[in-house]
Amino acid sequence: MSHSCCGAVACATSGQRKIVLVGNPNVGKSIFFSSWSGIYADVSNFPGTTVEISSGKIGEDVLLDTPGVYGVSSFNDEERVARDVILTADVADNVVDATHLERDLFLTLQLVDMGIPMVVALNFCDEAESLGIRIDARKLEDQLGVPVIPTAAVKNSGIKEVFAALPLARPGLCHPEVDQAVTRLLDRIDTRPEALMVLEGDEVVAERHGVDPEKDRERVYLLRRQKANEIVAATVTRPEKSARLRDLLGRLCLHPASGLLILLAVLWGCYELIGVWVAGDIVGLTEETIMQGHWEPWIRGLVNPIVSESSILGQILIGEFGVLTMTITYLLGLLLPLVIGFYVALSILEDSGYLPRLATFVDRLMTGIGLNGRAVIPMILGFGCVQLGTITTRILGSKRERTIATSILNFVIPCSAQIGVIAGMLAAVGFALSMTYVAIIFACLAVIGTVLNKVIPGKSSALLIDLPPMRMPRPANVLRKTLIRSFFFMKEAYIWFFAGSLGVSLLQVTGGLRAWQELVAPLTEGWLHLPREAATAFVMGMVRRDFGAAGLTDLALSPWQVVVSLVVITLFVPCIASLMILFKERGVKEAATVWLGAWVLAFSVGGILAQIVL
Amino acid sequence: MSLCELRHGQYATIDNISDESLRVQLLRFGITCGSKVRCHCKLPFGPVVLKFGAQEIALGRDIARQVAILPLA
Numbered sequence: 110m111s112h113s114c115c116g117a118v119a120c121a122t123s124g125q126r127k128i129v130l131v132g133n134p135n136v137g138k139s140i141f142f143s144s145w146s147g148i149y150a151d152v153s154n155f156p157g158t159t160v161e162i163s164s165g166k167i168g169e170d171v172l173l174d175t176p177g178v179y180g181v182s183s184f185n186d187e188e189r190v191a192r193d194v195i196l197t198a199d200v201a202d203n204v205v206d207a208t209h210l211e212r213d214l215f216l217t218l219q220l221v222d223m224g225i226p227m228v229v230a231l232n233f234c235d236e237a238e239s240l241g242i243r244i245d246a247r248k249l250e251d252q253l254g255v256p257v258i259p260t261a262a263v264k265n266s267g268i269k270e271v272f273a274a275l276p277l278a279r280p281g282l283c284h285p286e287v288d289q290a291v292t293r294l295l296d297r298i299d300t301r302p303e304a305l306m307v308l309e310g311d312e313v314v315a316e317r318h319g320v321d322p323e324k325d326r327e328r329v330y331l332l333r334r335q336k337a338n339e340i341v342a343a344t345v346t347r348p349e350k351s352a353r354l355r356d357l358l359g360r361l362c363l364h365p366a367s368g369l370l371i372l373l374a375v376l377w378g379c380y381e382l383i384g385v386w387v388a389g390d391i392v393g394l395t396e397e398t399i400m401q402g403h404w405e406p407w408i409r410g411l412v413n414p415i416v417s418e419s420s421i422l423g424q425i426l427i428g429e430f431g432v433l434t435m436t437i438t439y440l441l442g443l444l445l446p447l448v449i450g451f452y453v454a455l456s457i458l459e460d461s462g463y464l465p466r467l468a469t470f471v472d473r474l475m476t477g478i479g480l481n482g483r484a485v486i487p488m489i490l491g492f493g494c495v496q497l498g499t500i501t502t503r504i505l506g507s508k509r510e511r512t513i514a515t516s517i518l519n520f521v522i523p524c525s526a527q528i529g530v531i532a533g534m535l536a537a538v539g540f541a542l543s544m545t546y547v548a549i550i551f552a553c554l555a556v557i558g559t560v561l562n563k564v565i566p567g568k569s570s571a572l573l574i575d576l577p578p579m580r581m582p583r584p585a586n587v588l589r590k591t592l593i594r595s596f597f598f599m600k601e602a603y604i605w606f607f608a609g610s611l612g613v614s615l616l617q618v619t620g621g622l623r624a625w626q627e628l629v630a631p632l633t634e635g636w637l638h639l640p641r642e643a644a645t646a647f648v649m650g651m652v653r654r655d656f657g658a659a660g661l662t663d664l665a666l667s668p669w670q671v672v673v674s675l676v677v678i679t680l681f682v683p684c685i686a687s688l689m690i691l692f693k694e695r696g697v698k699e700a701a702t703v704w705l706g707a708w709v710l711a712f713s714v715g716g717i718l719a720q721i722v723l
Numbered sequence: 724m725s726l727c728e729l730r731h732g733q734y735a736t737i738d739n740i741s742d743e744s745l746r747v748q749l750l751r752f753g754i755t756c757g758s759k760v761r762c763h764c765k766l767p768f769g770p771v772v773l774k775f776g777a778q779e780i781a782l783g784r785d786i787a788r789q790v791a792i793l794p795l796a
Contacts, residue, residue, distance in 0.1 A: 180751045184744070211776050215751050242777075327743065330750045338753070347777070359779065363764050363772060469781040473769035481783055482770070571783030572770050573748060578777075 126170045128275065129194055131220060132204035133213050134177030135462075135577045137232045139163075140262040141204060142174040145272055162194060173198075179575070180216050181223075183311055186503045195220070196302050196314070200278045201227040202271060207237035207244055207259075208578065210345055214337040221253060221281035222291070222333070223302035228256045228278045230271045235261035236580075241348035249344045254282035263583055284332055290325060355579045362466040362579075372470065375463070379454045383525075384532030387450035392533070396442035404442075405434050425614040436610040440603055447529035448599065451493050452591040459590075460582035464489070465574055472572045478558025479513045479565070480505070481572040487514050491522040495687040498522065499694055506570030513561045513569075515695055519683045519703045520710060521554045523658075530658035531675050538668040546672050550679055553714060609685075613649060622648070636716045638723035639674055640664055646674070650681050669722045677715035682707040724794060726771050726787035729762040735792040736760075742789050749790075752780055759795070 130138040146165025163174040175194050176187040183189050195201065201220055205213035220227055231246055250257040256274045260267025283291075287305070294304040298318050306314040308323045309330075315322035361367040409418065409427050416423045427434050458464055464486065472482030484505055491498025495518050502514045523531060535543040562569075616622040626633075626644045633644045646660035658678050666674060682704050683691065691700040729735055737758045740746040754760065754775065763774035771787040773780050782790070 179748075184748060208777060211753050212778055215753070327747055327750070330747050331755065334750055334753065334755060360764055363766065365767055465781075469770050469772060470766065472781070472783055473766060476783070476785075482781075571785035572781055573745075573783065573786055574781045575752065576772065576779040576781055 126199040127173060127197055128167065128170055128200045128202060129173045129175060129198035130202050130204060131175055131191070131195055131198075131216065132177060133179055133206065133209070133216060134575070136177065136204045136206045136213065137262040138174055138177065138204045141202065141230065141268060141271065142172065144262075144265070144268050146172050162190065178216065179212070181219055181306070182309065183313055185506060189313070192306070192311075192314075195223075195225070196300070196306070198225050198302075200275060201225045202230060202275070202278075203227055204230045204232050204262075207231050207233045208240060208242060210244065211337060211341045212575070214340060215333060217253065218284070218333045218337055219305075221255070222283050222287045222329075223305050224280045224283065224291075225302060226255075226278040226280055228258065228271060228274045229253065230262075230267065231257055231259045232262050232267075234259040235264060235266070243346040245344045249340065252282070252340045252343065255279055263586065284336055286332055287329055290323075290329075294323075358579045359462070359466065359576065362463060363470055368466075368470045372467065375458070380532070382454055383447065383450040383529060384536065387446050388529040388533040389536065391446045391450070392443055392529070395446050396438060400438040400442035405438060408433050408437075421618050424618045425611065428614060428617070430610050430614045430617060432607055432610055432614070436606050439610075440599070440606055443529070444606075445595070445599060448493075448525055449591060449595045450529070451525035452594045453587060455489065455493055456587040456590045456594075457582045458489075460580065460586060462577045462579045465576050468574060469572065469576065476569075476571075477562075478517070478555065479562030479569045480510055480558070481570060483572060483574060484510065484514050487518065488522060491518040491524070492528060493525045495519060495522060495524045495683055496690045499687065499690045502694070507567065509565050509567045510569050512565060512695065512699065513558060515691065515699075516561055516703055517554055517558055519687060519691060520557055520707055521550055521680060523550075523679045524684075524687075527658045527679070530662065531679065534658075534662060534671055534675060538671050542668055542672050546675055549676055549714065549718065553680060553710070609649060613645070616648070632712065636712070636719065637673055637677060638719045639666070639670055643674055646678060647681060650678055651685065667723075673715050673719045673723065676718055677711045680707060680711035680714055682711075724792055726762075726773075726782065726790040726792055727784060729765070729771065729792060729794065731762055731765055734759060734761050734795040736795065737790060738793045739791040740789060741791075745786060745789060753778065754780070760792075 130142055132138045142163055142165065145167055162176075165172045173194055175191040178188050178191045181188070181192050181195055183192065203217050203220055205217060217229060229249075231244065231249070234244075237244060244259075246257050246259050256277050256279075258267055258271045258274055260271060262268055287308075290308050291301060291304045294307055295301065297320055298304040298307055303314050303318065307318065307320060308325050310322040310324055310326040312322050362371050405427075412418075412423070412427050412433065416426060418424070418427055424431065426432060429435065458467075468482035468485045470482070471485050475482050475484050484502075486504065487498040487501040489498075490501050498518045499515050502511045502518070505511050505514055531546075535546060613622065616625065622645060625648060626641045629644045629647070630641045633639050633641050633647075637643070642664055643661065646658070646664075649660045650658070658675070661671075661674050661678065664674075682688070688700065688704060691703060695703075726735075737754060737756050737760065739756060740749060749755070754773070758775060760773045760775045763772040763779055765771050768784065770781045770783050773782065
């Protein structure tokens with residue numbers, strides 16, 4: 110098992126070497142990855158956003174990036190993923206944070222004890238220097254027994270040097286006591302890294318070799334911790350006073366009063382950026398002026414002489430829901446600017462180090478719904494794209510937490526594209542009604558979370574999180590992340606848009622749309638008090654949620670009708686793409702429950718509201 | 724006395740961590756029995772944030788309750 114290829118990870122055939130990047134979260138591994146392989150990898154300043162393994166090629170060799178971990182073991186899925194990649198490494202490049210050496214050296218020494226040939230990239234040297242931290246890299250090299258190269262990856266300094274040092278990678282100086290114990294196991298377990306895992310009581314690796322896990326984990330960890338502390342004492346000199354401004358800023362984010370103010374300021378900033386500027390000004394330009402003003406007349410003029418707009422094919426191509434008219438306009442004029450705006454905001458929050466502090470800040474609230482503060486990451490990513498949020502629930506500690514988080518994501522969290530449309534529509538109905546909408550959605554979130562927390566047996570795990578230093582986000586990094594993420598998102602999303610609008614076009618030309626509107630008319634008109642055309646938005650919403658929301662913008666609705674329809678569309682079923690991910694991650698039963706439950710929830714809550722206000 | 728009772732800015736040494744899995748996870752961060760830590764801040768009913776060396780770690784209340792400490796003046 111351990112020698113077979115690990116699933117999605119690129120296979121190394123004989124003759125190829127596997128070079129694996131290993132490090133704690135936020136140490137900049139991904140920058141090394143992308144500059145060596147030329148392929149993009151996500152760089153983030155938050156523990157736990159890289160669940161997938163990126164792989165690339167360097168000449169004949171395979172380069173693999175692993176999720177950031179504090180050690181090689183099996184405390185969560187990310188560690189299990191990282192462990193299995195590291196166990197098959199031929200060469201390891203261990204990236205460490207020079208400003209956090211006492212934390213990072215634990216993993217370094219564990220890799221040394223595994224006997225994997227390695228080099229150490231001592232990253233953030235520029236930052237350490239500006240903080241007055243002095244590290245004797247030569248001495249560190251002597252103590253570890255492997256090459257140590259100072260780098261400042263974000264400034265592109267030292268990356269080539271580490272690459273050049275890869276041929277010099279060698280096994281480090283193993284702790285003598287650990288070495289003895291591991292060697293004793295080698296007659297039963299074929300590789301040294303795996304023997305160390307068994308010695309440290311890793312049940313999965315032990316089972317693969319048909320042996321019982323040893324019980325020496327704590328003893329080995331203690332020895333390693335002591336050695337790490339000794340090495341730090343011998344090689345690092347710190348100034349008496351630490352950087353006050355960053356410290357203060359970090360603490361302000363956590364203080365109940367100032368933390369709330371900062372959170373509100375962040376939310377307000379996001380709203381101004383995405384809701385007002387992008388959804389208003391930018392989309393006004395791209396959707397109305399460029400796409401509807403220039404693109405649609407042009408493409409109609411081009412297609413019309415060949416295929417008449419009144420024919421069936423013409424309807425499908427350039428009609429009201431045409432794939433060349435509406436779909437292209439929505440994709441490029443509406444969705445793209447919104448997605449870019451959202452990713453800019455997320456990247457800034459990530460790189461600044463604010464996200465883990467936000468996780469700490471909201472921890473108390475999250476425990477009320479059976480989650481801990483870490484769950485704020487999938488939730489926030491869910492605001493970007495529910496699929497992304499659902500996948501990221503893997504970082505949560507237990508199955509119970511994953512179920513609660515995915516349910517909340519798929520029931521109540523609107524995705525970025527949908528938020529853009531919703532924000533645009535809310536802007537027209539005024540502050541009071543907008544807040545009513547927000548309050549209703551929050552109430553649903555609280556009720557669903559509380560009920561699931563009561564109903565699902567077991568206990569959720571508590572927060573234990575490392576707070577990285579506050580850093581000034583680098584515009585180039587934010588821009589790079591935004592562009593690549595937007596590109597990948599659009600690449601994933603566009604096909605569902607075409608499929609969706611094609612489906613709706615077909616419904617329209619076959620009269621199916623009218624039939625559907627008639628069918629649910631009692632529900633739309635009688636129960637929700639909305640125009641019957643709103644039913645079209647619900648069909649579209651099943652394909653992509655923002656399609657649903659965007660379908661409402663063309664209807665003449667009163668302010669309260671806007672609120673009702675937005676509540677329904679927000680609580681309505683996740684889009685097809687999210688549903689696929691939900692099936693994959695949580696199984697058929699859970700996914701089906703969520704999907705059917707969303708119908709009931711959306712129409713019940715929307716209907717009750719309509720009965721009260723309309 | 725547990726970490727929960729530590730006041731803002733107060734120093735303490737770690738005395739005992741009863742749960743084995745929590746003990747080794749904290750060990751990896753560098754917190755062991757005998758480590759000196761400072762309460763960096765404390766959220767009402769929420770996590771306790773510890774500072775030691777240059778590191779900051781947030782521990783949820785449920786975890787903080789399991790960490791026994793000896794407060795330093």
